[in-house]
Amino acid sequence: MSGTTGWIAIAGLGPGDAALITPEVSAALEAATDIVGYAPYVARIPEREGLTLHASDNRVELERAAHALTMAAAGQRVVVVSSGDPGVFAMAAAVFEALEQGPRDWRDLDIRVLPGITAMLAASARAGAPLGHDFCAINLSDNLKPWPLIERRLRLAAEADFAMAFYNPRSKARPHGFERVLEILREACGPDRPILFARAVSTPQEQLNVVPLGKARADMADMRTMVIVGSSLTRLVERPRGAILYTPRSAG
Template identity: 55%
Template sequence: MSGRLFVVGLGPGNPDQVTPQASAAVAGARFFYGYKPYLDRLDLRPDQLRIASDNREELSRAEAALTKAAEGETVAVVSGGDPGVFAMAAAVCEAIEAGPKAWRDIDIEIVPGVTAMLAVAARIGAPLGHDFCAISLSDNLKPWDVVERRLIAAAEAGFVIALYNPISKARPWQLGKAFERLRAVLPAETLVIFGRAAGRTDERIEIFALGEANAEKADMATCVIIGSRETRAIERGDRSPLVYTPRSLASQ
């Protein structure tokens, strides 16, 4: 008898941003697979079990969860943010496609969550108010030259760009290189938002011009939003400015 597998997004870290649907999935599952910092967010009962793994073990984590669900158990695979945005939902689908037929009979439910770019955007205004895209700067699963081509194409097309996985100890140079490439396409005054830990107690939201943006301001808890030529800031005296991208495109 096949079990059930939830792929759950816990949002950016503020408990108030965990959806009721995600809370219900957590309450209904018995086995929880995920990266330890995400599993640590859960307040589980004694009968619920955490199985933690490293952040780079997404596929093996998905396979282990599917194996357990195929035994008839109710299982949750846990992601931060939204599980469908650079997270575990794709890994689960990849594992099912390559795995045994029994995995295709498992009842799968993807439970959405608030992803980082939405949390950061909400804290600063509406920078995603017009066309936008999301790009991961990690080159673990794609070549760096592909990342660069996508960055340049998105900037030239007028998209606001949300950057995920901007920097890490293993990849300390890539955000700086991304800024370098974008400065060749976008005006120096283009707005750049560094949104770290949006909605959490250690939140830090900062705005810079692209010409002055410093990659050292970011870490793996940061989502960087790079505005388009249309993105602007509304100054409000002592209050934080509102950054937004108008819904209508100015005449070119």
């Protein structure tokens, strides 16, 4: 990524620890003239001469994407930042949606998606390997999809015996939805299935808590929490250095 021609890199900053940002993303950040993203993620980028930071609110993804595309078309070197991986419930899809809806000349831009370590994978690694066999990821926010669709996907995933990773489980605006999720899981999976609450993984505020579904409470999760529910095969191995949660590689 060099020269004066404008480009966009849609980059994942990982779950929080700077050590988990990939060298590819770091190089793009160094080459950028402009950083675009949700304010808390932009705040993770150090200020320097020649770099402009464009922070915005959480619910203006398409406007943010269009702004980035406009600047790249004008010759700027733009990095659109997301936490985790930009292709997982993040900005890559928003940029391409804005691209499809925007001027035809945007389609000639150099646009690259630079992967990052997702909260889902970071949480799984901290706990052991709960995603060691087939799994699915579900965003529990109903901002962009109806709640009945969330419940349907949840029931089908439980019926298929996937391990399940949940993004955006509970917010101040949605305090009761996760209570319903736990009810559905207990009905479908029983009270003994292990559930991991991994909060602020890779930051100084990191907290991991594994409990059986029967003892899980909605207030164990917030928007900084990744929730992973095991399949029927997921095991908890107790040991002096801390328990390991893992799902075996085979299923019969």
